[in-house]
Amino acid sequence: MRHGFTAIQALALSLALAFLVLPVVAVFLQVSPAAMLTQLGSETATQAIVVSLRTNLVADLIIIAVGTPAAWLLARHRVFPGRRLAVTLLELPLVLPPAVAGIALLVAFGRNGLLGHQLNALGLSIPFTEVAVVLAITFVAGPFYLRQAITAFEAVDPRLVQAAATLGAGPWRTFRSVVLPLALGGLAGGWALAFARGMGEFGATLIFAGSLPGVTQTLPLAIYSEMNRDLDAALAIGGLLIIIATAVLLAVKMIPSWNPTPASSPTSARRFATSSSTSR
Amino acid sequence: MSTLRWARHVTVATAALVMLATAACGPLVGAVDEPTVLAAASLTGVLPAINAAARFSFAGSDTLAFQIQQGAPADVFAAASPKYPQQLFAQGLVAQPRPFAINSLVLIVPRANPARITGLRDLSRDGVRIVLGDQGVPVGDYARQALAALGLSGVLRNVVSLEPNVKGVAAKVALGEADAGFVYATDVRPVRRKVRALRLPAAAQPDVEYQVAVLARAPHPAAARAFVRRLLSPTGRRILVDHGFRVPAG
Structure with a gap:
């Protein structure tokens, strides 16, 4: 009986491994390292890599700068009217195709959109610019960070926060030297998810920002455009994207081992370990 | 159970699954005997009127050609240019392609016409936002051809987006986000309340010929041939004309 159950579990794990790894393996069977190096020298690929990295960097800075304090507020105040509604609304982009x-970004920020007149008056036109790519990435990837950040902050022992306050630390100092170090692993995991989602962003970018090499054509858009012209080039750029994504994933897996608070009590260290493992 | 035995389970099962996945490359066969038609996005409005029961997948002709090269289990390929059907024919992937419809290229601008475009020359003014089909997407290649014929290739520096198919071009102009775009005459109808169409000078008008072919490995060859027969029949030609296409002589 126990034997049979284990076999089912093993089968399920094999199924998951085979299904999730096979397509990635297939890409690297089709494309040689030499072809990827050649693509690294091509204008299409270099421009797309620059656009992708630059827009994701800006979007991630915005997501972290705004998302971190917002998540801390939501995590510290577990009950207030409208909290559940606020969290649900923040998560809404996760379920939007x-x-x-x-289309939603276009009818909000487009020339004829909800804020179109105000933006036009300021001389701003967002669609077809790199700003549109940043907004698209922020919109679809932001909730991944927010969700994870709220979970990471909720796992911080409130007694530690109280203790810091009792010892005379102001809210800013408490946040910086107690809360942030304890939540760092979870926050980094959230950022990795947001970065991965942002690097892969395709549909919202194509509709809101269009696709123009060197301006709005990110890696996924370049792969799609190249696929119809030159499949080998598309595969090689795809291979590069997989390598970048894997590098980020590995880098983040290393972060919890940085354990930044050698002076923290065993209790908090254990809580930290729990929070960073459950958050993944 | 020891970790070792457990790990062996996983290894064996994984290997078996990978082999199974590689071996199981047979085509997916639908239950009903109706053809699956891969058709250019510009045919979205008309083909269901030819055969409502067929299954359609509309996209850029280049995307569809790529899917066929990758072994898509479809029956009929209807493309917005001779280029891809002829290419696939040369590769032995489709039977002899037949021309079945003719379209023309038009310039569309939003009804409000924010950039005040009245002719093709206005497209080279600074700040005009133009959307085109991407390179290799027929509607984009025809537009580049038309601009080159008029000596207006400088217009290309005003291009703000290269769309993967003609519907993307039409949508961006209809939403008023782009100032102008090149689409087929038949793409104007669904957005006619939102755009105005400007005709191209005869000298710049490319021949937009549609060709249809039955796939060499069609799962429903009889249904595929029946679909093509109906498309080329007097009824099919009438339906095409009703939807704004022209039909080839004969």
């Missing part, structure tokens, strides 16, 4: 996100 990217095409819907793109």
